């Protein structure tokens with residue numbers, strides 16, 4: 428089976444590509460390398476450098492490659508940036524996504540796995556979050572992902588497309604030499620670890636006045652390996668029915684708890700400052716992953732400490748990130 432992976436040079440896309448190749452799938456990666464890294468693409472996958480904004484190029488790739496399925500990772504992912512520049516989010520995550528859906532429609536690619544996010548829920552009334560809870564995004568990033576979910580629903584109703592939407596909670600860790608290298612880096616775990624390696628970078632806690640036990644935001648962290656495994660299960664399960672699953676470990680950790688785990692794993696006392704809240708952040712996000720556990724038999728195997736250990740090893744080996 429051949430799988431087209433958009434954004435396969437990025438953090439999660441590269442790990443999924445690796446798992447797909449290891450499982451015997453033929454993989455074609457499409458990435459514009461704006462945020463991805465050439466050396467993150469497993470050599471046995473084919474890399475096509477193209478932009479999803481270029482509908483003609485996308486059509487050519489899909490027509491020539493005739494993939495059996497698409498895994499769509501390419502997109503913008505920063506809440507704060509989306510508050511400042513919503514246009515970027517609706518262009519990349521929605522308009523470019525429509526190009527991809529149209530190419531799939533034209534060339535009859537009927538299986539689609541989509542990287543969505545817990546941000547589609549907005550500020551939840553209760554946690555853990557289940558898939559049936561209303562989508563009510565609190566920022567343009569979440570809104571752009573929700574709109575693409577709705578587009579998938581509409582394209583599916585109109586034709587043969589079958590999709591699996593996977594709503595990621597907070598992904599961390601590294602796998603098989605593939606780690607997190609966003610530029611700029613905004614995510615909690617790499618930020619803490621980079622502040623250890625680069626004494627010039629002081630780690631900041633964004634807000635300690637949230638309505639949580641220690642005042643810092645609570646998130647549900649999931650290891651990138653566990654997350655990637657779920658994509659392979661979803662691909663195998665995609666039949667007549669469309670699927671929507673949360674992907675989290677069902678445990679909430681505060682920023683301070685993650686920080687304390689980082690100190691334990693690195694064996695260092697890490698400096699930090701308290702900074703104002705970051706616009707767009709919601710106080711608590713914790714998944715119920717019961718649906719994917721019961722329907723696909725998926726279970727997270729790795730803990731927060733594993734995520735920090737693997738990320739720490741990767742950052743020590745790549746203090747400046749990927750070479751390209």
Ligand code: UDP
Nearest residue numbers: 506613614615618631632633644682705708
């Ligand atoms: N965070 C922080 N300092 C940082 C980066 C993140 O305090 O340098 C906090 C952020 O406010 C949020 C949590 O860590 O509450 C997780 O943020 P991240 O950007 O990793 O993921 P998000 O939940 O926004 O997708």
